[in-house]
Amino acid sequence: MEKVGQPDPSGEDERLSRLFRALSDATRRSLLSRLTLGPAKVTDLARPFRMSLPAVSKHLKILEDAGLVSRAVRGRVHRLSLSGEPLRQVEIWLDPFRSYWEATFAGLRRDLSAHPPRAERRRPRGRRLDSGRNGD
Amino acid sequence: MEKVGQPDPSGEDERLSRLFRALSDATRRSLLSRLTLGPAKVTDLARPFRMSLPAVSKHLKILEDAGLVSRAVRGRVHRLSLSGEPLRQVEIWLDPFRSYWEATFAGLRRDLSAHPPRAERRRPRGRRLDSGRNGD
DNA sequence: AATATACTTAACCGTTTGGTTTACTATTCA
DNA sequence: TGAATAGTAAACCAAACGGTTAAGTATATT
Structure with a gap:
């Protein structure tokens, strides 16, 4: 802690x-x-x-x-x-929790559960560079 | 806001x-x-x-x-x-930026294809391309 | 019944936040 | 030179934050 x-x-x-x-x-x-x-x-x-x-x-x-x-x-x-670098920091902070939410939804999310917990995650292919939110 | x-x-x-x-x-x-x-x-x-x-x-x-x-x-x-579920939402929000910080380091050649850049266009000095609306 | 335990709610307080409008500075254009 | 353009800085304001202490509400314990 x-x-x-x-x-x-x-x-x-x-x-x-x-x-x-x-x-x-x-x-x-x-x-x-x-x-x-x-x-x-x-x-x-x-x-x-x-x-x-x-x-x-x-x-x-x-x-x-x-x-x-x-x-x-x-x-x-x-x-x-x-x-983008600081966002990597967010990702790093997030990492210890990843197995936690994956456990909660095990098997429900194909693309997320495909990755072993705490491992270096591959970027899912085909993601677009747009949050889709807001005025974009 | x-x-x-x-x-x-x-x-x-x-x-x-x-x-x-x-x-x-x-x-x-x-x-x-x-x-x-x-x-x-x-x-x-x-x-x-x-x-x-x-x-x-x-x-x-x-x-x-x-x-x-x-x-x-x-x-x-x-x-x-x-x-953990909401943290998954953070992850999802983060995802579109992932290629961005990955590209910041090496190996950017392949990841750059994911970017829609070319807003990078630098206009020659002394020449006025700006029609008064939006420089990019 | 009385008291202790596990919390939340309420009231309060100084600081931060997100917005405004009104300057102000610096650069470019005519 | 003078005016327009690009942007920040300053002063101000209401609302939200993060903490406090004091009070309130349930549940256990004896």
């Missing part, structure tokens, strides 16, 4: 917490989905949303702070691109 | 948001880890933490609301157990 005695600020827990918190907003998840299609500038990312530009700007900063997007400033244009 | 197109309260996005939010706290993640060892009652779950019992109780409620733990009340004892 984790450390429960000390706060341990800015440690591993903190990073994971920031990551999950960044993912806990539908707008932010939508932005990430959009970015799987390729890098984009802030105004383009903001266009589909009803909210103001500063609001989207803040969301992007949160994603950036979580390490999920990186920013390349060229002139006045900020080009955001997806950094 | 949910929707982009339609107001979809209490929908799929909302469920995912609650899930990620539940995971965004180190105490809650620690509780989940503890529960992989088997069901436990509230007092046992609370013991390792410095915080008060009601605080832990609230955390457990949040996990329960996210569907991550289920509760079986027997007498005055609440027996909490892990429900």
Whole structure:
């Protein structure tokens, strides 16, 4: 289990917490989905949303702070691109639980139960790079 | 701040948001880890933490609301157990991004075919391709 | 019946979050 | 140079968070 005695600020827990918190907003998840299609500038990312530009700007900063997007400033244009690596961290955190939910639904999900618990999982073929959620 | 197109309260996005939010706290993640060892009652779950019992109780409620733990009340004892299923939802959400972080490292040649890039197009300096609508 | 145990609920409090509007800075265009 | 464009920063606000203590509700125990 984790450390429960000390706060341990800015440690591993903190990073994971920031990551999950960044993912806990539908707008932010939508932005990430959009970015799987390729890098984009802030105004383009903001266009589909009803909210103001500063609001989207803040969301992007949160994603950036979580390490999920990186920013390349060229002139006045900020080009955001997806950094998938932190999501790998999520995957890693998730791993010990995988056998748990697979046990719960053993045999019901062919594509998931096909993989041995805790093993390096193969990516199911034919998955599309789109969450299907939100305004995409 | 949910929707982009339609107001979809209490929908799929909302469920995912609650899930990620539940995971965004180190105490809650620690509780989940503890529960992989088997069901436990509230007092046992609370013991390792410095915080008060009601605080832990609230955390457990949040996990329960996210569907991550289920509760079986027997007498005055609440027996909490892990429900891995929502974590499978996280996995499913994560899946479209998997090729992305895999491509970040080596072996990207094969995985790049999964990407629809070419938004990468860099326009020559001094030339105005932007017709005023959408730079990409 | 009285008391202890296992919890939740309620009320409260400071901080964070997600949004707004109004500046402000920096770059590009005419 | 002046104006438009791309974006952040600041100030503000209501609501949600995460914690506290105190009170309340059931169930066991003696």
